[in-house]
Amino acid sequence: MRAAHPFAYPALKFGRRPVARVAGVGVLVRDAALLRAILMNTASFTKTGPGAPADLWTPVLGPSVLLNMEGTDHLALRRKLAPLFAPSYVDELVEESLAAPLASLSERLRAGESVDLVAEVRRYASITIGRLVGLDESVLSDDLFRRVSSITSMVRLSKPRLSPAQVVTARAVMTELGSHAERTFRAGDESTVPGRMRALGLTETEAMGAVGAFVLTGTETLVSYIPRLACLLVDSAWHGRVAADQTLVEAAIAEGLRVTTPSPVMLRSVVADATIGTVPVRPGDRVILATFAANRALGAFDPGGNAAAGLKQLWFGAGAHFCLGAPLAMAQIRLVLGTLLEFPSLQVESRKAARGVLIPSYQRVLVRA
Ligand code: HEM
Secondary structure, three states, X not given: OOOOOOOHHHHHHOOOOOXXXXXXXXXXXXXXXXXXXXXXXXXXXXXXXXXXXXHHHHHHHOOOOOOOOOHHHHHHXXXXXXXXXXXXXHHHHHHHHHHHHHHHHHHHHHOOOOEEHXXXXXXXXXXXXXXXXXXXXXXOOHHHHHHHHHHHOOOEOOEOOOOHHHHHHHXXXXXXXXXXXXXXXXXXXXXXXXXXXXXXXXXXXXXXXXXXXXHHHHHHHHHHXXXXXXXXXXXXXXXXXXXXXXXXXHHHHHHHHHHHOOOOOEEEEEOOXXXXXXXXXXXXXXXXXXXXXXXXXXXXXXXXXOHHHHHOOHHHOOHHHOOOOHHHHHHHHHHHHHHHOOOOOOEXXXXXXXXXXXXXXXXXXXXXX
């Protein structure tokens, strides 16, 4: 986390107060109960006001990509897309998409090969999200993934908006991505996100923005999380224990999500007077929800104690914007972890943290059975 944000992380963790006004940044919240209350209170807190995600993403992705919407339009689009993200649907999609790559991972580990887990997960996440947004497997190459990541790495907490030059660069990548999905939109295939958006009467441009948004949200989080989970399990010696007792798998995944919090910070803008804890806030205030700090306050990674159980998956958000892709993420996490648990004595041979990225991640994690 420090490799990604050497100054912001220590600053966000500094001090003990659950809510604090930080000059030039906004109102910082680090308590799980307060955080949840804000996420549930859409009358006072929005994603579309000044300093909120819409300011960052609408210039790049257009206006209709869920994470920059509120109210009835947001609800209608979520409802339309919901069947594509239902657990029964994504479980099958992920199993089918990843069967061959995971069989190959298992074979390579069994043969004693060193495998870069980051590169593996990047491929898995690209394949599955590509299926949902109607992109051919070959389109989401490592090169395109790097260019997509270069967009998120432009984001800094201290800068609520991208600069005009950054918007131009980001839009070029998104346009390229969208151009590959045009066919899916025009065919109106309702087994894909663009097809469903078309059925809702949204335009091709809006649907292409959503393709970009789903690739942005649906790849980097997993490329960050799964290798971090593997490292946590191996470092803490829980890997062998979970392999021996698979009733611990869900607790291990939840604990990993709690202590890593792959989407570490959420943003909101105040639209109506409110109080957060003891701190009054006014319309226009920017609220920084430091989920990672709230989650980590519950202690170190411990699948046995499972402190995560009481957090109601706060790492996926709460309320109207609760992560739409959570079932897709969980399906991938379970399957990849399932393969790694075939090897109780898995070792992490070497690892390198990624620098200059938005979502704290490893750049490389070499594992060997
Ligand atoms: C471990 C992996 C993931 C984590 C920790 C995560 C976390 C989150 C969080 C915290 C939010 C809420 C943000 C807020 O309220 O401001 C969110 C929203 C969202 N996530 Fe995820 N996410 C993950 C994977 C995915 C995947 C695989 C997809 C697939 C497309 C996805 C798609 C979305 C979308 C579309 C939203 C916006 C929902 C809305 O605004 O209605 N996420 N995610």
